[in-house]
Amino acid sequence: MDEDTRALGILPPTHSPRATEYVPQMLDLIAKLEKKGLAYKAADGDVNYSVHAFKGYGKLSGKSLDDLRAGERVDVNTGKRDPLDFVLWKASKESEPEEVKWPSKWGIGRPGWHIECSAMACALLGEQFDIHGGGADLQFPHHENEIAQSEGAHDKTFVNYWMHNGFVRVDNEKMSKSLGNFFTIRDVLKKYDAEVVRFFILRAHYRSPLNYSDVHLDDAKQALTRLYTALKEVAPDGKALDKSEPHAARFAEAMDDDFNTPLAIAVLFDLANEINKTKSAELARQLIALAGIIGLLQRDPRDFLQGVPVSLTGVAAQGEVGSVSPSMRSLTGVEALGAVEELIAERIIAKKAKNFALADRIRADLLQQGIILEDKPSGRTEWRRA
Ligand SMILES: [Zn+2]
Structure with missing residues (x-):
């Protein structure tokens, strides 16, 4: 436990x-x-x-x-x-x-x-x-x-x-051993990033039943990806949370109302939309600080988008168990991450040699493994999981 x-x-x-x-x-x-x-x-x-x-x-x-x-x-x-x-x-x-x-x-x-x-x-x-x-x-x-x-x-x-x-329900049925729809946190963490699971739980109000289904988890992953994507291009300004800023005030109001996390998370999406439009470093700082109150968005956006497992620095330090569970380690495999970087390097060489057929094949192969390449104007290629 x-x-x-x-x-x-x-x-x-x-x-x-x-x-x-x-x-x-x-x-x-x-x-x-x-x-x-x-x-x-x-x-x-x-x-x-x-x-x-x-x-x-x-x-x-x-x-x-x-x-x-x-x-x-x-x-x-x-x-x-x-x-x-x-x-x-x-x-x-x-x-x-x-x-x-x-x-x-x-x-x-x-x-x-x-x-x-x-x-x-x-x-x-x-x-x-x-x-x-x-x-x-x-x-x-x-x-x-x-x-x-x-x-x-x-x-x-x-x-x-x-x-x-409220209780956990699975595909709108009560979770129980006798119904055979019973599984553990470890089973879920084999399929989903821990922060996605946390986000999924917090998106429902704690008093309501929590309806678990892969569709909802996939949806949570997409939603969390939107938040991290907003932070990918805009670095926070490094200042402390401004509690009087309107989003922070709305976030506090939601949390003061019986821990209304669905409403508080809606405020985070408002902030992300603003950041996408304005590229404001102040708002990026507000988003990271507010999300941090409920334990979200504390990773490097690139790490999340590339599927690097959550590192629970500080929390894990108190226990003897490593920061990443073995199941999660095998899920993303650091070796696999290295292989992606190697293929990206190979593709850049192919492009320089005007071997576009090879470059395209590498991109297509990676896409088949669920990895999307993004060529940046600077000449760098970044990648994220689909
Ligand atoms: Zn008791």
Whole structure:
């Protein structure tokens, strides 16, 4: 996972806590809840959270306890006072392995599914923090239960902003192993440049479903090529981002509105169009600086256009794995790049010798391999991938 997130240019987390290292904090939290009348030990030995005792239950998912109870069946064997009460501490069965047994004042057991998040978040981020993320499927009951636990214990707002991301869909169907349309980041990176994948993800709003298809990836590649092409001929002026410039203001406004990356990226295209018309070095600087905020357009435009793999300088330095995944290395192959340069040199010699048939054949051969040659007025020949 670390290698794959690094490949996409995602910064590593500051903390990666393990639930098993926070059992004492979980037990403290449960004890607090019990003391406040929000938790009780049931006849079956489990310690449960009493949802009706917490006034705000259902506020995140926008449901009342009655709505939520409809459809729930009361299982008389659980010892729960309410079918929506959830387990904070699960009593161990004799048969369970020793490594999932911890002592507690309620008996030997293991933590429930929800308490670990409240305990770890509180230990590392405090009783109140700004942003909590997670998949849309976790909103209920998991995040609702986190709120009940944390706010019940600490009497303050747990999280200021909840960010729930949509699911990945493949050709408009849910991605799942059983449907056979399941693949990994590594599979995708064999076919597509990591920055193209990142761009594709950011072009959708994080709350909406992300529809994966090769058509969309190809389209993302074309779009990113347009941005890099605008930067190919115009060098930035080297100054810092001007935040008061109109494009920068619109970009900030879009990002301040619940991370509206599709709108922010639309601003980048406006900038690219302006650069194509005006060849403005100031606007080139603005484009690179704004795109850099969302981790895009930080490579030499020629490298991107020629298909040189993304180099994740700085990010990769923190890990032991190389900056480019092996799959990507074989995709573009530095040897292959050298061969292109050699053929270009051969073609220039052929042209000088007025052997235009050979020059044309080299161009046609390269085109067949997806490489487009561009003869510049200066006499230089540049190339890019189709
Ligand atoms: Zn959680």
